[in-house]
């Protein structure tokens with residue numbers, strides 16, 4: 001059963017004062033019943049078509065026979081390698097569901113040519129590709145579909161029967177699926193991307209990969225009746241803690257899940273909270289994988305452990321629904337519309353404009369430190385100096401964000417000493433992983449340091465970076481492309497698209513006057529090693 005408990009005095013009092021207000025206004029029951037007027041007049045039209053997630057525990061049951069059929073056909077055809085192409089809300093839930101169920105799923109929410117080539121090279125004849133997109137027009141998803149269609153065809157494999165499309169009714173992707181004869185599962189249009197965990201977006205790829213999705217719906221169904229209550233309502237308890245703490249100045253949300261049986265939930269929460277709340281100069285910044293630094297503006301929420309200010313217990317299906325409900329409440333308390341993402345489009349438009357140019361305007365590096373070129377305004381002339389400069393530039397209430405437009409799996413290519421035990425292997429991977437830069441820089445500041453993979457983060461924390469409080473410092477990492485991947489029917493390659501996405505987002509951040517630099521690795525492995533070494537030099 002789902003339970004939220006406060007483990008710290010400050011949170012308990014901040015939460016109880018806002019919870020009292022919410023209850024007095026009848027909010028818990030109104031939200032559970034799908035009242036679209038809760039977020040004010042400006043948000044009402046959108047809220048009216050965005051509250052379908054509250055009905056999913058029941059509605060998605062109707063999908064179960066469809067999923068059963070899909071799974072049976074895939075098994076009969078020997079399609080055991082499940083690849084999911086989808087961004088943000090169209091892949092993050094499935095990633096958590098499959099990791100928690102310990103069933104293999106390859107998530108492609110990237111334009112990195114190396115990472116995509118890796119997936120392309122694996123068991124093509126046993127591959128079923130799930131193409132998931134609510135809008136049906138997301139460029140990454142479109143590119144990956146084109147690439148797989150060509151690859152299947154070139155290998156003499158018919159794409160129909162190997163491609164499963166999940167999208168909203170009426171989207172361009174629906175049209176394409178119908179024309180090509182792909183399996184098609186239509187999603188509920190009144191569910192926003194980041195609220196779609198328990199819809200076809202979360203369930204189709206997870207069922208194909210072998211997860212027990214009916215159980216998720218049972219778990220969510222069990223907690224649903226509690227969400228209309230004024231007491232003993234875990235959604236209210238969590239929402240009041242998130243919103244109450246943020247209003248009291250604790251607007252950095254550290255997510256602690258190290259001892260949890262649920263694998264990777266913070267990455268899903270990150271998108272839900274950052275994209276829903278980070279707008280109009282307000283918002284809650286989710287911080288994943290970091291230790292608390294006692295700086296007064298943090299709230300630590302721990303999944304299934306006592307290591308936080310708030311403890312959240314419950315099975316995955318219930319967690320999804322309760323976090324969605326809590327986020328909608330936090331949005332109400334912060335007086336923003338939790339269902340839009342007004343600043344996401346900006347980077348996308350920049351990228352499209354850049355791609356229309358004959359050459360990408362990468363500019364000239366301010367300086368070069370070994371295998372690392374540094375672009376952007378900085379007075380330092382080497383990497384240790386640059387890191388010190390960026391850390392110094394973080395405002396008292398701000399954060400540093402590291403955004404790596406790189407291959408997420410490349411660290412596993414690191415050479416491991418012969419006969420190495422597991423610990424030595426993990427050490428070798430860690431020292432080849434750009435994400436380690438987060439931990440190293442975090443040691444040198446008492447401000448939160450976040451890390452995200454590009455372009456995935458553009459559909460998640462990217463909204464907060466641009467729409468939330470303007471107190472971020474941004475460090476972007478890009479890398480040289482050894483072997484690019486053409487996108488059939490498009491004038492760009494994945495490598496060019498990836499760089500245009502990085503430059504497009506950097507442009508949007510620079511327009512806001514935020515400190516932002518781009519580090520380009522001319523040799524990726526050597527570049528990562530240099531970054532990690534430089535971060536340890538004072």
Ligand SMILES: O=P(O)(O)OC[C@H]1O[C@H](O)[C@H](O)[C@@H](O)[C@@H]1O
Nearest residue numbers: 088089090133134135138193459
């Ligand atoms: O599912 P799609 O339409 O492809 O959208 C994928 C993602 O794209 C956008 O960037 C939105 O901001 C996200 O909330 C969404 O999850």
